[in-house]
Amino acid sequence: MKREETFNFSAGPSVLPREALERAGREILNYNGSGMSVMEMSHRSAFFQEIFDETKAKLRAALSVPDSHAILFLQGGASAQFSMVPLNLMEGGAADYAVTGNFSAIAAREAAKYGTVHIAATSQDDNFSYIPPQSALTLSPEARYFHYCANNTIYGTAWNYVPQTASPLVCDMSSEILSRPVDVSKYGVIYAGAQKNMAPAGVTVVIVDKALAGREAAYTPLVMSYKTMIDKDSMYNTPPCWCIYMLGLTLDWLQSQGGVAGMQEIKRERAALLYDVIDNSALYKGCARPEARSDMNVTFRTGDADLDAQFAKEAQAKGLMNLKGHRSVGGLRASLYNAQSMEGVRALAAFMKGFEREHHV
Ligand SMILES: Cc1ncc(COP(=O)(O)O)c(C=O)c1O
Structure with a gap:
């Protein structure tokens, strides 16, 4: 790739x-x-x-x-x-x-x-x-x-x-x-x-x-x-x-990029793209309580370990890499550090919606 x-x-x-x-x-x-x-x-x-x-x-x-x-x-x-x-x-x-x-x-x-x-x-x-x-x-x-x-x-x-x-x-x-x-x-x-x-x-x-x-x-x-x-x-x-x-x-x-103040402005916006998908989904569940959510590491799961694995695999095939959760907890995790582009997060949000349409009955 x-x-x-x-x-x-x-x-x-x-x-x-x-x-x-x-x-x-x-x-x-x-x-x-x-x-x-x-x-x-x-x-x-x-x-x-x-x-x-x-x-x-x-x-x-x-x-x-x-x-x-x-x-x-x-x-x-x-x-x-x-x-x-x-x-x-x-x-x-x-x-x-x-x-x-x-x-x-x-x-x-x-x-x-x-x-x-x-x-x-x-x-x-x-x-x-x-x-x-x-x-x-x-x-x-x-x-x-x-x-x-x-x-x-x-x-x-x-x-x-x-x-x-x-x-x-x-x-x-x-x-x-x-x-x-x-x-x-x-x-x-x-x-x-x-x-x-x-x-x-x-x-x-x-x-x-x-x-x-x-x-x-x-x-x-x-x-x-x-x-x-x-x-x-x-x-x-x-x-x-x-x-x-x-x-x-x-x-x-x-x-x-405007220093740490610039980073603070975009990190909320970037994470919100994914939390919005999670909050409006019947498939994905966020792992963290909303008031404690991190803008850097967005954790979620479908509730089915096999489906989580399939999500990570299909995402990877589309160039959305490294979405598996930590081995100690499973599930899925998207890390959105400073160098993560908004374009990448938009692509992931779109993939999440498409995956839900395809796999959630
Ligand atoms: C919050 C936090 N603390 C500590 C560590 C351990 O860091 P290191 O592997 O650099 O020792 C990590 C690693 O991911 C971490 O995320």
Whole structure:
């Protein structure tokens, strides 16, 4: 299949802006007259240092990150942050965790290795189909921080409010970062794996309030210490150079599209195209409660696993790729990250209607 004939709805790694890929293609053998690919150059070279500094500056500008917060480019995915957060912030004490899906549950289990985890709220009782309201959060006075996952990639739910807590907020924004403005000053730590809205898999963006660094457990590996990474500007060891470069190209594209404010405007519209089909359908059922629906990951099912499989197969034959739900929950999922075109979503909405006409008696 040609790229032009496909729309990629993968939950991650996912579609990247065509402009960013094309530029990377043009520069792949010889970056900016260096005679080398970015993949081949020293991370200590002037060429790479410039890419690094510019990418960091672009990210700082895109999210209006205040000077109080450091931007780190780390490895190990968001999963490494499940350990890094408690190692650096828990001080052997307690922390509050909201469990609203698979990844926040893993984060809470990891943290329990290093201190006392208090489950401040969970939506497990209804298959993670909703987000607990502020009034349902039971916050512990001794918590060193409050951890939550802003967008639940597997279940297709998103927090539509910023929790109010006495302890610093720590947020996994892997599947929604750069899709809307965020008041970074409200957060102790924001982290996100790159492979959805930012870059290829391999770099994890961590935005950390510098005032929280330096309190890590004595046994914290050096590469997992926020303080080490802040002091060394993410270059204690070799950073994921190529992914950082790609992030810079994505940020250029983002700026040309009106930045995070531009993304926020279109993401609602894009998701509404699919939720409208679901809400007016006798065949499809949305998995998330309407008030908790994610604009990034639209989850739905027909109620018949074989029909779901047939949907994904027929869609794929028409170039609508990667619509199977996560293997742990089944059903169907369309991920609509920043680089997803409206044209692709319209094509999917039309396919959904056609499939219903054909298969629903
Ligand atoms: C919300 C969220 N958190 C964490 C992860 C785990 O990320 P990684 O595979 O980069 O460790 C994912 C992966 O899809 C995710 O969607």
